[in-house]
Amino acid sequence: MAEAHAAVAFSFSVTPDGVNVAVNHEALWAVFHSGVLSWNRKIHRIKNSFHNGIYPASAMSLLFTISIVLALCLGGFDVSYGSIKYIQTHFPGISYANDTVNFVISSVIFSTILWITVINVIKYILRLLFNYQNWMYEVRGKKVSWQTKLWVVLVKSFSGRHPKLYSYQASLPKLPVPGVEDTMNRYLLSVRPLLDDEKYNRMKGLAEEFKNGIGNKLQRYLILKSWWASNYVSDWWEEYVYLRGRAPIMINSNFYGIDAVFLKPTHRPLSRAGNIIYSMLKFRREVDREELEPIILNKTVPLCSSQYERQFNTTRIPGVETDQLIQYHDSSHIAVYHKGRYYKVYIRNKGVLLTPCEIEYTLQKIVDDDSVPSPGEKELAALTAGERVAWAKARAEYFSKGKNKASLHAIEKAAFCVTLDEDAQEFDLNVEEKPELLDVYGQAMLHGKGYDRWFDKSFTLVVCANGRIGFNAEHSWADAPIMAHLWEYAISEDNLILGYTEDGHCKGELGPTPPPHPIRLEWDIPKPCQSIIEEQLQVAKQLISDVDLHLMVHTAFGKGLIKQCKVSPDAFLQIALQLTYYRTAGKFCLTYESSMTRLYREGRTETVRSCTVDSCEFVKSMDDPNCTNEERIAKFQRASESHQQGYRDAMTGKGIDRHLFCLYVVSKYLGVDSPFLAEVLSEPWRLSTSQTPHTQTNRIDLVKYPKQICAGGGFGPVADDGYGVSYIVAGEDTLFFHISSKKSCPTTSSKKFGAGINKALQDLKNLFGK
Known part of the structure; x- marks a missing residue:
């Protein structure tokens, strides 16, 4: 305002x-x-x-320290070993005071120095304790070692109470750099089931040559960077994997999330938008004030919270050679798109955050506006969906002054974007006659029409015409668990706390002062720019036409049955995916599963290579008539443990791919070529998978509210002839799979792969006699 x-x-x-x-x-x-x-x-x-600077101590601990020091000194015990007397005689200014004042001031100065020293020692001890990772390798349900028990006691003793979002950041350890030889051994083991003897021996020779040659030189530079930087991977990963990519980010990079599909709290889209927007703004306020509690594994180990910093007020700015992420200090508005028009909607009224009913009222003003889009405005966002170079040049030439600059700045500075879709997403999970309706829903969130989501924004909230919601998120600023946290917060706030009136409107009443009116953004887009927009829309449409996306709901069993098999749900599903791929493709492939490295400062992700020697042996045994069920179960257990070992290694800094990636970046900086690294980095991930995190917090009690299950989200295929599979273990009896591939590939079919997953899951259930 x-x-x-x-x-x-x-x-x-x-x-x-x-x-x-x-x-x-x-x-x-x-x-x-x-x-x-x-x-x-x-x-x-x-x-x-x-608070974060002194954490895990508190301000009261300083007063306590000063009181103890003064009491002991007055009692004749010099706990400073002469330091207070030294301060009395050498500290500037206080020598002119009388003896009592001089003594008190000197004691306070010594106590403060002692207090700060102890705090830093505690932080250092916590960092050392958080470096201990053996707890991850101890199988649940079995006896815990005395070392881990002692470690838990020490961590809880040195950790403070009531941490803020970033309180643990200074205590988190740095991501360690694995040894070259260790990485080579793990890499060779990961590709062994994919290569015949001749190709494996050739790759082994390249690895030996690299290890004994240029590898050690590159490693020294990487170790030097790890000493200097907060994280030796994250900045290069963000720059070279995301920001320097010149291909369209729609489908290729951005990911999506969908609603809690078993619930439909209201049929009124603006009411749903009011509650969700309010919840997201409330989440933003908690992030800004650091009132959001950090995620702590097993109530002991904190995860890095740095990625939350750029969740709001952030946009990706296109460049000719590389993009950049811009985060604005604050934003007092959101940007709303409806029927081809853009609006700036203020989120406060006289300094107070708008209530859900006030947001609903404001959005109604937009819907009631019968104005038509300016020339080029309706499909403007196609620039963000198309090629990055074309968008960068158009932005510099046509959006650097006048109305266009001001309106573009309003979108880019917005807290986030909102699209009020004209289409409804209707589906019934209890009716199997039209399963493609759920696929259409996922496609709407992944790419929409190619021009109705601002793909450069950190995320766009999509509100469908029947009250369904979803989001499309840009990937460079953070990974999926951060958006999943916001999504979990917003949906739980919407359904369990805010609620709706009997006729489906937001609860509450408008205040005496009406909220600010939305401002229609003005554009003056010339014909040449309109031509560029149309060209990029065609690029986007071509990408969209090639997407084969299938959403599958599996309700035969879920986490409950998997736990009865005494195996990790993630390992269970990854083995099922290996079985499915082998049956559909007739071979194994290099498989990517994303894991986090947020146990370390500024950690993002690492790759778990899910196709292992043990998983391949099990998969082959499933269709081997000479193999008994007992033998298959034994092979399955070995494959599960092998997968879990790889996952633990990835989380604890002993992964393969980020290390090799950084060695490759160093080689490019030094101008040296490595045949080994060039070949490794060019290997296609024909099966790219990810588990969507669910119930990261305790906001949703799925036992009490089982229909609050969120259906997760997904992403586009990584390889032209491969699959992208995102899955979520949503409940005791529910699994969701988001499967993507390309229609142009004659050897892939997302629906066929989904049917294969169903069969694999049923076969595994039968294997265990469940």
């Missing part, structure tokens, strides 16, 4: 009678409230910086 009225807060005119000054009191109040908000944010940041 302030920025809309600040320019007209004062006006004056000169008349024969003098100068008349008019004051717009509403504008002045808006400016005042804006200033108050700004100072509140500054105060919160200062408080949080102080």
